[in-house]
Amino acid sequence: MNRSWVTGADRPGCDFPLANLPYGVFSTPGTAARCGVAIGDCVLDLAALGAAGLIPGQGCGFDESALNRFMAAGPQVWEGVRNRLTTLLALDGAGDLRNQPALCAQVLHPLSAVTMHLPIRVAGYTDFFAGRQHALNSGTILRGPGAGLTPNWPHMPIAYNGRASTVVVSGTPVRRPLGQTAPDPAAGPVLGPSQRLDIEVEFGALVALPTELGQTLTVAEAWEHLFGFVLLNDWSARDIQRWEGQPLGPFQSKAFATSISPWVVTRAALEPFRRPAPERDNPLLPYLHEEADYFFDLTLEAHLTPAGAAQASRIVQTNTRHLSYSAPQLLAHHALCGCRMQTGDLLGSGTISGPERPNFGCLMEQTWGGRDPVTLEQGGTRMFLEDGDSVTLTGWGEADGQRIGFGRCEGTILPAPARIGRGH
Ligand code: MN
Numbered sequence: 001m002n003r004s005w006v007t008g009a010d011r012p013g014c015d016f017p018l019a020n021l022p023y024g025v026f027s028t029p030g031t032a033a034r035c036g037v038a039i040g041d042c043v044l045d046l047a048a049l050g051a052a053g054l055i056p057g058q059g060c061g062f063d064e065s066a067l068n069r070f071m072a073a074g075p076q077v078w079e080g081v082r083n084r085l086t087t088l089l090a091l092d093g094a095g096d097l098r099n100q101p102a103l104c105a106q107v108l109h110p111l112s113a114v115t116m117h118l119p120i121r122v123a124g125y126t127d128f129f130a131g132r133q134h135a136l137n138s139g140t141i142l143r144g145p146g147a148g149l150t151p152n153w154p155h156m157p158i159a160y161n162g163r164a165s166t167v168v169v170s171g172t173p174v175r176r177p178l179g180q181t182a183p184d185p186a187a188g189p190v191l192g193p194s195q196r197l198d199i200e201v202e203f204g205a206l207v208a209l210p211t212e213l214g215q216t217l218t219v220a221e222a223w224e225h226l227f228g229f230v231l232l233n234d235w236s237a238r239d240i241q242r243w244e245g246q247p248l249g250p251f252q253s254k255a256f257a258t259s260i261s262p263w264v265v266t267r268a269a270l271e272p273f274r275r276p277a278p279e280r281d282n283p284l285l286p287y288l289h290e291e292a293d294y295f296f297d298l299t300l301e302a303h304l305t306p307a308g309a310a311q312a313s314r315i316v317q318t319n320t321r322h323l324s325y326s327a328p329q330l331l332a333h334h335a336l337c338g339c340r341m342q343t344g345d346l347l348g349s350g351t352i353s354g355p356e357r358p359n360f361g362c363l364m365e366q367t368w369g370g371r372d373p374v375t376l377e378q379g380g381t382r383m384f385l386e387d388g389d390s391v392t393l394t395g396w397g398e399a400d401g402q403r404i405g406f407g408r409c410e411g412t413i414l415p416a417p418a419r420i421g422r423g424h
Contacts, residue, residue: 009040015405116262193416194237204232294326307388
């Protein structure tokens with residue numbers, strides 16, 4: 001294990017040991033947002049470190065309020081910065097930073113004292129449907145027993161284009177949406193707050209390198225275009241979705257908020273967790289073939305805390321290995337038609353469900369369409385989310401006795417607007 005001199009980095013269970021070094025955007029009271037890296041209990045200010053000449057910050061845009069410029073700089077720059085940060089922060093590394101207490105005080109901030117911001121300017125948001133168990137469960141719940149997978153599902157990653165404008169960082173409250181629903185379709189639609197507000201436990205991939213209009217990518221090339229990964233909660237209004245969803249898919253039901261974790265965990269940090277693709281019932285078309293292991297073994301959990309409750313209740317435990325399409329497959333498929341991909345594009349995996357009920361990645365599956373309530377550990381039950389409920393996603397991999405974690409992705413439900421119109 002490679003140890004660090006920064007407080008907390010070697011503590012068992014710490015999300016941010018030296019082997020992680022996830023990037024984010026932070027501010028301290030009275031200062032502008034800039035880029036940082038999490039290490040132990042601290043965030044290291046990359047803008048200040050660059051200004052002090054301790055990292056090769058030229059052209060990386062570390063003084064900007066988004067990681068986009070650094071992401072666009074490409075894999076060689078990422079590797080150079082990561083290697084230098086590792087040397088500066090390792091217990092047995094260069095003393096350039098450690099031996100300057102005044103500089104340390106200036107560039108290392110306790111995580112508890114900073115505000116985290118959205119880590120990227122989100123160029124586009126596409127949400128996929130790459131989990132087989134989720135696709136099977138959804139098909140059965142929405143279209144009836146035996147509905148199974150749609151005929152296209154085993155052959156390509158299905159997706160819809162979501163809203164980049166409503167991707168929010170962890171900690172941003174989520175207002176319950178108003179919308180049209182049809183509890184009794186024969187009686188026509190009604191307007192009101194969604195009564196079936198749900199979570200979706202997902203894994204988000206960030207596109208770093210752009211493509212030109214008309215340009216395609218192999219899966220191996222797509223891997224090189226990806227910068228890193230975040231936790232993603234794709235909040236969903238199931239009653240609105242059910243009424244609006246045919247024939248063009250989700251619209252209002254998914255457009256009110258998508259929460260992501262503030263820390264972007266890089267491909268380099270996730271190397272120990274790479275796994276081969278799952279067994280498939282059918283061969284994929286050649287453009288989706290993978291010549292390396294692009295899947296991950298990472299645990300994901302969701303906890304629900306009712307308003308005022310002292311204790312969180314775990315409602316989901318799943319794993320990214322339950323996905324059937326890898327992140328570079330999603331990107332290669334996205335670019336196949338010649339769609340221009342941009343620095344800061346966010347690709348959601350789709351809900352990640354494992355084989356058993358505790359592994360199902362949303363309440364619609366856990367309650368089987370609102371039939372069987374979920375029992376909370378502190379008492380009480382849920383079919384869907386109530387106002388004041390807070391949901392927190394966490395995720396991590398474990399290797400060599402160390403945890404590579406994603407931090408937290410949290411959101412609390414606010415009541416729906418009382419009336420329609422500006423000012424409400
Ligand atoms: Mn989704």
